[in-house]
Amino acid sequence: MYGKGLRALSLATFAALTATFALVFFYAPLDADQGFIQKIFYVHVPVAIVTLCAYVVGAVFAALHLRTRDRRWDLRSYVVIHIALIFNILGLLTGAIWAKASWGHWWVWDEPTLVSFLIVFLLFATYQPLRFSIEDPERQARYASVFAIMAGAFVPLNFIAVRTATAYVHPRVLASAEGGLPGSMAFVFVVAIVAMTLLFALLVSYEIAAKQTKWQLRALRRRLLGSDAVAPLGRSAAPSLGEPSRGGSATRAPRNPAEAAS
Amino acid sequence: MRPSVALLRKDLLLERRAPEAIPAMLLFSVTTFVLFHFGLGRDEVAGQLAAGVLTVTLLFAAILGINRLFVAEQEEGGFDGVLLAPIDRTALFVAKAAGLFLFLALVEVVAVAAFAILLLGPSPWPALPGLLVVLALLNLALAVVGALVSALAIRTRARDLIVPIVALPLLTPALIAAARAAAPLFDAAGADGPPTKWLAVLALYDLVFGLLAYAVFDFLLED
Numbered sequence: 450m451y452g453k454g455l456r457a458l459s460l461a462t463f464a465a466l467t468a469t470f471a472l473v474f475f476y477a478p479l480d481a482d483q484g485f486i487q488k489i490f491y492v493h494v495p496v497a498i499v500t501l502c503a504y505v506v507g508a509v510f511a512a513l514h515l516r517t518r519d520r521r522w523d524l525r526s527y528v529v530i531h532i533a534l535i536f537n538i539l540g541l542l543t544g545a546i547w548a549k550a551s552w553g554h555w556w557v558w559d560e561p562t563l564v565s566f567l568i569v570f571l572l573f574a575t576y577q578p579l580r581f582s583i584e585d586p587e588r589q590a591r592y593a594s595v596f597a598i599m600a601g602a603f604v605p606l607n608f609i610a611v612r613t614a615t616a617y618v619h620p621r622v623l624a625s626a627e628g629g630l631p632g633s634m635a636f637v638f639v640v641a642i643v644a645m646t647l648l649f650a651l652l653v654s655y656e657i658a659a660k661q662t663k664w665q666l667r668a669l670r671r672r673l674l675g676s677d678a679v680a681p682l683g684r685s686a687a688p689s690l691g692e693p694s695r696g697g698s699a700t701r702a703p704r705n706p707a708e709a710a711s
Numbered sequence: 712m713r714p715s716v717a718l719l720r721k722d723l724l725l726e727r728r729a730p731e732a733i734p735a736m737l738l739f740s741v742t743t744f745v746l747f748h749f750g751l752g753r754d755e756v757a758g759q760l761a762a763g764v765l766t767v768t769l770l771f772a773a774i775l776g777i778n779r780l781f782v783a784e785q786e787e788g789g790f791d792g793v794l795l796a797p798i799d800r801t802a803l804f805v806a807k808a809a810g811l812f813l814f815l816a817l818v819e820v821v822a823v824a825a826f827a828i829l830l831l832g833p834s835p836w837p838a839l840p841g842l843l844v845v846l847a848l849l850n851l852a853l854a855v856v857g858a859l860v861s862a863l864a865i866r867t868r869a870r871d872l873i874v875p876i877v878a879l880p881l882l883t884p885a886l887i888a889a890a891r892a893a894a895p896l897f898d899a900a901g902a903d904g905p906p907t908k909w910l911a912v913l914a915l916y917d918l919v920f921g922l923l924a925y926a927v928f929d930f931l932l933e934d
Contacts, residue, residue, distance in 0.1 A: 515930050572880035579877065582867035588934060592863055595927045596877070599859065602923050603881060610884035610912055614891060 452658035455651075462651045465644035469637070472702040477637040486550040491637060493543040495645035496536050501604055503533035503649060504516055504573065508601020511594035524688045526597050528656045530576055532649060537570045565611040572600050580686040590688055660687065714798040718806030723813070725783060732779045733814055736772040740822040743768045744829050755832035762893035764874040766849065769819065770879075770886055776814050777857035778874050780807055790932060804858055804928040810855040819846055829860055831897060838896035845892045848913040852885035852920065859924040862931045867897045888913040 473491045480487035507529040514522035544563045549555045558564060579596055583589040671679045682689055726733060747764050748754070756764055784790050786804075793803050824841070827835035835842075854880060864873035892909035896902050 515927070568880055568883050572877075572883075575873070575876045575880070577871055578869075579863070579867065582869045582873060584868070585934075588866070591930050591933065592867075595859075595863060595930050598927055599881065599920070599923060602919055603884070606916055606919055607884050609915070610887045613908060613912060614887050 452654065452662070453628075453656060454656055458647070458651050458654060462644070465640070465647050469641045469644040472637045472640055476629065477634055483551050486547065489543055489547045491641040492645075493540060493547055494638070495642045496540045496543065497566060498534040498642060499649050500533050500540055500647045501569070501608075501626075503529050503536065504569065504604050505532060508598050511597035511601070514590065515595045520590055520688065523594060524660065525653075526594060526655065527580075527688050528653050528660070529557050530573060530597060532652045532656065534570070534573055534576070535652075536649065536659075537566065537573065541566055541570060561608070561612045561614075565608050568607055568611065569604055570602060576600070577686040581684065584684060586689050593673040593688075664689075714796070714802035715805040716804060718793075719809050722806065722810040726814070732776045733817055734820045735779075736775050736814065737821055739775055740768050740772045740818060740827075741825050743771060744785060744826055748830060753830075753908070756830050757832040757897050757899035759890070759894040761831055761897035762890045764830060765823070766886055766890045766893060768826075769815070769822065769846075769849065770819060770853070772822070773811075773815060773840075773853040773857060774875050774878060774909050776811055776818075777853075777861045777878060778871055779810060780858060780861040785865050794932060800927055800929050800932045803932065804862070804925060807861070808854040808858040808924075810856050812850050815850045815853060816846075817848070832895060833899055833902065837902035841896045841902070842893065844910065845889055845913070847895070848910065848917060849885060849889040851917045852882065852889075852913065855917065855921045855924045856881055856885070859928060859931075862928065863916075884915060885916050888916065 469491065473488050477488065477491065479485060507526045510522050510526035514520070541563070544560070544566065545555045548557045548560060548563065548584060556563070576593065576596060580589050580593050583592055590609060667679055744764070747756075747768070751760075751764075753760075781789075784793075793800065823835070823846075860874055860878045860881065864870040864877065867873050888909045892905040894911060896905060
């Protein structure tokens, strides 16, 4: 039985997102300086924070995969990084819109969040091509985990480097949170972070449940109709957890050096 | 430690008998300086521009070396040899990173001289001590990340595509720090020491990725 608790999580996410947008539009005060456009802050910043945390979580899952050899951790790491990549694009787009609206340019190099985001995106965008270019599923999972651990450690380091490189000419919205951000704005911001985290967790749960259901379906079809009736999976970047009953041939590492070299 | 030294000696011997990576990296660097001359439309560069040209060129040259790093192991069964020998697998990582570090240092001896002659405006001599520190730290970053990425990519289908797309973003923080640290050295008004802030960022990068790569390298050599 897959997807336990999905309904409750869906409802909670829906409620939190609705509450966030209601608060953003009807409760949070207008920014004296930037006016209405500042409200994108409640989407952009939570998305950015969730993305970066998710990359680190993906690295932790990858480390657990290497430690325990349990392929389910690889699946979780893959899905977390996959959804984080989508959030990353969302963060880049909202950041660019905000930059255009408040500073007049689509891209601002001295906005460290945006620049770090681009570099992190460029790094994690190679995760799928790397997986895709390794055919043996076991090795794919192992190599992808090694990559995810390195890339997860890269996220904070990259942030340090980019932040140090950036001239502080623009006011930091978050840096002034202690002094400047009014209580009502801070409250809405916290609600927005909770909502984005829930949304992220929901999407991850859905993708994991969908993958597991698909594999279960394949296994059932194979048992009912015989293994000839089910087309073998093609090459894929996604982990293949449910393919153990292919006589082990799919998961066997090439032993022959000539085979390995090709 | 001894297995690492033996493996390193093997790599140096191979490179001495049939030079492959070092001449390619060297030619590539000098060609890139010529390209920068025309691309930038400048006869002389100084300051941040000079630091950027030098570090970016070295980074791209390193990519060539990273691509070749494990080719002999892959084609001649060196991985099996290391796995069969009763030694720690990370010995291979240490040897390869040290080898790449030495290759880069050798390349830089000529490449920096060529850079000073071809492009650099201010005199290179006052910058030299500071530049040695910056380049040593940058080489360490290139060596540890390069050895890991090379091992990661060598047994994939598209290894020469995977190496640059993975290594370049991963090395971006090191490049930022190295270029910023080297900028005052090439200042037109007179060389200044490299800022400690940037050396610290670079050293932190080396430390974190050195330890991480050392820890996870084992998992790349399991089959």
